[in-house]
Amino acid sequence: MTNAYRQAQDKDSNKDSDTLLLLYSVAFQGRVYLPVPAAEAIINGPQSLTINNNNDHEGSLRSASPKVHKFSVFEELLLSFSVQANVKVICDNKVGGDTISTVHGLRVISMAWVILGHTCITTFKYSDNMEYRKVVEKKFLFQTITNGAFSVDTFFFMGGLLVSFLYFRTNAKGDLNKLTQGTRGIVAGGLKFIGLLMYRFCRLTAPYMFVLGVVQVTMKWFHSNSVFEPPTADHYNCPNYWWRNFLYINTLFPVDQMCMIWSWYVADDTQFYVIGAVILVLATNHFKIATFLMTTLLLSSWLTTGYIALINNHMPSSDDPLALFDKIYDKPWTRLGPYFIGMSVGYFLFKTDCKIKMSKTTICVGWLLSSACLLSLLYGLYEAELSPIMAAAYSSLSHSLWALALSWIVVACSTGYGGYVNSILSAPILYPISRITYCAYLLHPLIIRLTAMNLDSPFHLGKYTMMITFLGVLVLSYVLSFIISVSFEAPIVTMLKILSPKKRKCIQ
Template identity: 50%
Template sequence: MAGGDGGLALRLEVSRVHQVVRGLLALLCVRVAAGNGSHVVGLHELYSSRAPPTKGVAHLAALLDVYQPRSLRLPPGLGLDCSRDLDSFLVHLANSSEWAERMWDASGRYSSQLLWGNNFWLGSITQCQDLARLQYPPFQVHFFVTSLLINISVIPQARQVSLGVCLPSSCSASEVTSFLESSLPSGASVLRSRAVPDPDYSVWTQPALYLAGSIAAVATLLVLIASVVDVVTKRHKIAATTNKTTVQTGDTECNGNNLSYTSKGPDADDAMTNTPKENSTEPSKSIKLLLCFSAISNLKKLCNINSSEALACLHGFRVLSLVWVIAGHSCMFAYPFSDNKDFRRMVERDFLFQSISSGAFSVDTFFFISGILVAYVFRKAAVLPAASCFWGGVRRQAVHFAGVFSYRYCRLILPYVFVLVVNQVSALWLRHNSVFDSPTLDYYNCQHYWWRNLLFINTLFPVKDMCMIWSWYLANDMQFYTLAIILLMLSSRYLKVAAGSLMVLLVSSCVTTGFISLHSEHVPSIEEPLGQFDRLYDKPWTRLGPYVVGLLTGWLLHHLDCKLQLHKVITQLQHVLYYSADDVQVHFITLLKDYRTLAINDLYLLTLRKHFL
């Protein structure tokens, strides 16, 4: 262990030289200041104005000793096998054996850029696993990832660092923790250690894996059978109509959008007729249900660009909003795993990057579109039969609501369950096999709180207990859809009551958002675009505004039959106002983030976010 003693002596000498240099500089400052007649500042006064450093690592150079096996001694309490293999590793490392040097080389250590956001000192798990082919180590090796909490005097907050080490596989995670604690400098501590991959974990023992496989197998089989039946049915139809002229009056969509939102609406005559067509070649209901899984028919509908939809402009909204969402989430999800996190501060100075930082508002566009389609389609196609009495009308409305709600629920729940199961399998696998710590707790939450997702109420609970955080939109949209159907049914008899209820909901959402922002002293910023996520971002009572505006817009489009005639000057003026408002919403927040008060912040939330989106 002479190398360790020599390093200690060298650091002591460097410390003495540093003290001498500081003394000489202080003396020089005193002489220069005295010669100029200015106030002489002593060395103690130079440092007294600074905040006292917190107890921790004095300088970054001390981090070089975080993992130095050559200076380590085995701590007491280790198991017999682990103690024997570690001792063999340390002895061969002192003798510069090739396999021991490779083990140390595969482990991580501090290199640079900690102050730039590099919190990953992982080394190479592949290099560690590759040692088995050398057949030199007298024991099996394994890779461990240890989470360290490092408190450095030059940083106001402690940093959590991931350290990867290649050590004997006979050691458990707790023994690795004890071994590493003996090498840490003052101000650093071990939070936890885990083996990667976890030898006690097997994906084949997970029931969710077989459930996901079964769902995927059944879905694949349905697609194959439906595609074959689709081809056979079309051939029979062609053969049956060789000498006849067939006039197609409309297609029946199997993707859930049975209510057309074209300007003409559904064909009432075709829907009311009960007379069977002569020599009809229409398939049975069971065949139609099976054909909903046909890959051929669905691909044709997805790739069809010849559309006469009155609301075709909404596709443009979807595309632009989708690009905005993808860009924002790409940066957001890559950020926790980057080794230069502080580079983000440089990028945020760019004016164009504010579009990414303000991506929290991109989802409001989808709520707006959903509100438009629900109101427009319902008013266009839903015709409720008249009732002879009040209670008869209530019963009919309740039956109609149950049918509409159950249809949407069944259409969403099957793929939702599949995604939940796949997410559970992948999250648990990554937890036990990835060198990175999971930024979410899906591996735990999805096992215990999956039922909240199936009921679409997961946004009513804290985000720390949420499975698939990104599914908050689907939960809110389902809740808004339920509320919208109730109000739209009410509007068929009591239009003023429904309209008044919508306005009350809109004002209540705005006031609630402003009150929460004021109470939590929340100021939107580029640095924290998703600040107050659990209070503001994912809660339905703060996200209801754009959906209500969409409902009102959809009702207006139906009332005007999508034929609002405006002068060209007014149209161009509307475009200018829209893009100006959008630019203000996206960029103005950063330009005034240092000067805006909470009152201006509330005004911003109550106006721009609710009305211009």
Template identity: 65%
Template sequence: MAESSCLPLVVLLLAAAAAAAPDLARQLDLFDPARAASDAASTNVTVPCAQAMAAFADGLATHQDWAAKMFDASGRYSTGFLWGNNFWLGSSDLCMTLEENAVVPAVFSVARFSLDVPRITAKTRTVHVGMCLPRACGLEDLRVLVGAGLTQLEQRNATLEAVRSPQLDEYRFYADGTFVVLALVCALVLALMVAGSIVDARKPPPPAAPATPECEDGSVGKPPIALDVVPAPKRKMALSAFLVCFSVQRNARAIFDQSVGGDTLAPIHGLRFLSMVWVILGHSCIVIFKYADNTDFRGVVEREFLFQTISNAAFSVDTFFFISGLLFSFLYFRTTAKVDLNKITKATGLKSKGLQFFGLLAYRFGRLTAPYMFVLGVVQVSMRWFYHKSVFEPPTLDHENCPQYWWRNLLYINTLFPVKDMCMLWSWYLADDTQFYVLGALLMMVAVERFRTAALVFGGLMFSSWCTTAYIAFNNDHNPSMDDPLALFDKIYDKPWTRLGPYLVGMATGWLLFTMNCRLRLGKGGAALGWSVCAAVMLSLLYGLYDAQLDAYTSAAYSSLSHTAWALGTAWVIVACSTGHGGFVGRLLSAPSLYPMSRVTYCAYLIHPLIIRMMVMYVDSPLHLARTTVMLLFLGHVVLSYLIAFAISVSFEAPVVALLRLISPKKE
């Protein structure tokens, strides 16, 4: 009796499921090429379009192969809508084969809809539908055809937002003014590289520089880094010396040199490279998740414990800020202790300080800007091409913002403006770091003569940054345990007054390493305690918010202090590894095999988001997310980013560094 009583319930459930399936398909029926072909005659399309659509309808009715392919190349709802599939694109590649070889030439277009289906999902979705239709139909004809077939249902609100066609778009990148400038610059640089390589090949090899401890005077054979940034006395530069700065073999040797170098510390190399890999991992996930046919998979993996490694990848940028502050402070104090900068500037007092300050800025600007502006131009042309030619819409408005606001990037002030107007969104780090560099230069010049005053200002800046961040987080109800890390990008994430802490910690660490000359007497127990505290702090920052519930005050405190706490943990890593207490970690971070990757990390940072976008937007269909897919794509992004970064570094970064050293004054 029990089994027979359950039978009607099972039948009812099966009937409901059977009824729901066609209803779902009907609610999500946004475009049907066969329906468009049959309705074309009754719509207000052009005569050529109406005739072509009639031929398409006849081809479908008579089972013509070209018409079947045209129908098959168009996108439509199939499955996965409730799993986050918003790209019903069909196949633009298949449609392009019909561009010339069909009875009716075809063209591929993409329609973007705003879809609200409350009986299926509470969210308003943006859906992209691919359309392979006769080429005789222009964009306005396509809008009419799509609009005519978009029947309004009682429980559905669908709106056509835009129609665009990569094939009908007349954009040609070689006619773009920016591309022409880039081509001329590349031709000039290539000519200089060829000439420099020939001149360098004819010169005798330079004598090997003797090895010296990196914390004492690792600058043998080249001027200290801080001296590279003060005004040089006038002297003639030989043409051959200028050309050799562009020598490929010389710059490649410098990149692959297995010595630490006089402008860094050994563990910095490994830390910089590993942090860059972490940045690429975070950016890969952000872009890949956007262009997937199962975007709700992200919500599943985000609930996993180890995904906190990706969601907290913002700490990798704090590591970069820390490294920048540390090296600037360490090298500046080391140089001022060994060299009288008044003799270099041939001035005293405020005039000498002013010359030092503007020399520092000039070096920084020259050092960073050449590869930066080159990549910015490449990004502008690439994103403009994607906007016109890809079946996907670009993730940001670089094709509009870069031509209009590139000067903000050039001046490194783009984080002082709204994020919606930013060109190269990831360049926010360069702007903040340069602004910190200016502030750090002023602080260190004061510290050389009035250390207590500089220390008071240092503490005031740190405290004010904490308070400002806490205030903004509290007023905006920011909850770091629940919100997306980029949720308040324009208010907290990219603003210099909220990200200053790690840079200041780096400056303090650099001063500490200088004062103790990279020597620290510490027993095994003390070292073990230091590493234990460091691991506890950094692991709690990475994974401590998993399933945590924070109130408003705790959230504000965490937002305020977490970045500085991460920098303090990183400070212990560098201090321990630089003073002989690093153990396995020290050997890993100081491995000579990581030095080349570290030296091209700046260029890798510049180019890697473009590599990620290209690998996604060049295809004609969305990705299907899976753990192995994401990891394989990520590894490909790392390898390709560093290969291209090496080419950019040899062409634009290393020659500028060599030129700056060529014109810098030498130690008397």
């Protein structure tokens, strides 16, 4: 698009300037990030048509050409809040060439899994037949709920995958040079790091802080008016400790001081992003050093997690999965493995350009090993008794093994060996749902709490009650998340694209 723009500038003085101007308008239309119709975004309707009478001495009129309207920065920023445009962006059934489409399906499945687990945890707390929980937890398939922590590992894995893959592709195209403005060495690396960090902060914070404010107000109201006590002290913690959420450091403090306890994932993922950004910037010119740093941190995470599990006698097969929430579950140094594995896979796909030749034997073995690993992690500990050493090893390595099994799925699907699995995970119908997953994650625990705390009597647990509650929360979470995404997330993303150095150079 930039080449078309430059050609239009260089030849502006030629006799065929009207034709070139029309070509330029087409090129510029492609640079507008809001999917506004051409008649509205570039051409001001029939009134903008002009007649060129420069050749009246020849007795003929030149064909009419449209007048091109260049948006100012302020106008483009205003258009970022267009509801119609943002809805079209979210509901678009296409993805860019630099996107790994498989992650959309993994994201939707994982989000449904997260909502299922949180629905069970909350309804169990507000039920009148707690003995039913003991019966249900002994069933084989309930391990899907007990081991729901792996759904979060899927998100960590995808986060590292996309950050690494998109960074190396963007850097290879030279687009990151717009941030460095000709600088080199430490200064250039610092500018890249700041650019990555600022984009992340602006991208996440607006919907995050909005939902945090809603949580604070609603939980304070329910604390005074509901027949039940809120499950956590958000009515107290949010007014006092909201700044920890704003800085994404709330997992570095005790869990009993945490506002929006489910926001631990957002904090950890952001902290991983900061570490990953340092490694990626370093890898641009010092790949071996970056590899050594990442390997060291990964090994340290495994050893630290195993040690904490061992000294606390943590037994993954029987303990409540949240039993060591403040020591293992939410701490970044114990959950780092899947993110780094995702970063490694992202680099691998970049280097191979998603083109790998594999034999049928390799494909079959890969799918068998991946499936066996995933199923073993989910259901392999059913009624199993582990020794303290084996339990510590499982706590330390299981999350990374889950990410390794997912690595095969992503690699196979991205290189043409996914078959029906890729068709399902990359189905265009999932793209809109995937795009609002972040807001759905922020919002769904609040929906669950509102459902429970508006009751005047406890839940009576049963499989149909749980099923109906889960489906209701799932649908309502995504409906409201769509509204929040259109109002906050999509406008911010569009404005960041407008203000990016690459964009500014194209329209100056």
